[in-house]
Amino acid sequence: MIVTIDGVAASGKSSVSAGVAQALGVPYISSGLLYRAATLLGLEAGVDLGQEGAVLGCLNPPPRLEPLAAGNRVWQAGRDLTPDLHSTRVDRGVSVVAARPEVRAWVDAQLRALPAPLVAEGRDMGTAVFPHAGAKFYLTASPRVRAQRRAHERPEEVDAIEAALIERDRLDTTQSAPAPDAHVIDTGALSLQGVIDAVLARLPAR
Numbered sequence: 001m002i003v004t005i006d007g008v009a010a011s012g013k014s015s016v017s018a019g020v021a022q023a024l025g026v027p028y029i030s031s032g033l034l035y036r037a038a039t040l041l042g043l044e045a046g047v048d049l050g051q052e053g054a055v056l057g058c059l060n061p062p063p064r065l066e067p068l069a070a071g072n073r074v075w076q077a078g079r080d081l082t083p084d085l086h087s088t089r090v091d092r093g094v095s096v097v098a099a100r101p102e103v104r105a106w107v108d109a110q111l112r113a114l115p116a117p118l119v120a121e122g123r124d125m126g127t128a129v130f131p132h133a134g135a136k137f138y139l140t141a142s143p144r145v146r147a148q149r150r151a152h153e154r155p156e157e158v159d160a161i162e163a164a165l166i167e168r169d170r171l172d173t174t175q176s177a178p179a180p181d182a183h184v185i186d187t188g189a190l191s192l193q194g195v196i197d198a199v200l201a202r203l204p205a206r
């Protein structure tokens with residue numbers, strides 16, 4: 001079975017996916033890491049991130065997602081890109097890159113080539129990439145709660161993180177609509193384990 005976990009920025013998608021995947025004994029995939037890797041390589045090459053084909057031209061050789069249970073990693077040839085994917089400059093540039101149709105097609109092809117069963121997290125896993133998934137979830141939380149969580153992982157103050165999250169949500173709106181058949185979970189009042197349990201409780205009988 002494929003389980004999709006979509007949601008807004010910093011809503012808990014990757015942590016929840018890791019926990020659900022571990023409980024099911026299957027891999028999970030963080031699709032956002034591929035958009036982040038494309039952004040990093042575009043920034044390093046100094047191209048215009050919004051220009052048609054510019055970032056795609058930087059994906060040579062193509063970065064590959066390694067769906068490790070302890071945390072997904074992205075490799076390009078022998079280089080582990082993962083430590084550089086959550087910088088503030090990648091946060092700032094990634095929405096422009098993710099809006100490029102040719103970049104979305106490149107990510108989608110890589111994800112669809114992965115064998116089920118798996119848990120997939122991102123924005124459009126339940127709508128565009130795996131519309132026939134066996135169970136779909138969509139995580140939300142207020143911008144403040146998400147910024148407070150992210151403040152443990154970024155050097156900026158909570159107010160600046162919150163403003164950047166709101167702006168990224170706005171830029172990502174097109175591909176971020178919940179699937180009509182997704183269970184929507186507000187994670188604001190829940191612990192991480194509470195969200196994982198809520199997802200597991202809603203899975204169809206296996």
Ligand SMILES: Nc1ncnc2c1ncn2[C@@H]1O[C@H](COP(=O)(O)OP(=O)(O)O)[C@@H](O)[C@H]1O
Binds near residue numbers: 009153190
């Ligand atoms: N329900 C929760 N309660 C408290 N902290 C959470 C919860 N879900 C996630 N977190 C924390 O919030 C941060 C962002 O979560 P993450 O899984 O990276 O979100 P996303 O993949 O949506 O960006 C992490 O530090 C994570 O441990």
Ligand SMILES: Nc1ccn([C@H]2C[C@H](O)[C@@H](COP(=O)(O)OP(=O)(O)O)O2)c(=O)n1
Binds near residue numbers: 008013035121
């Ligand atoms: N399936 C996806 C996954 C991510 N994206 C875009 C939108 C996001 O701003 C970036 C980064 O995604 P990521 O899930 O790593 O971001 P957050 O952890 O939610 O901050 O990529 C997308 O357009 N489609």
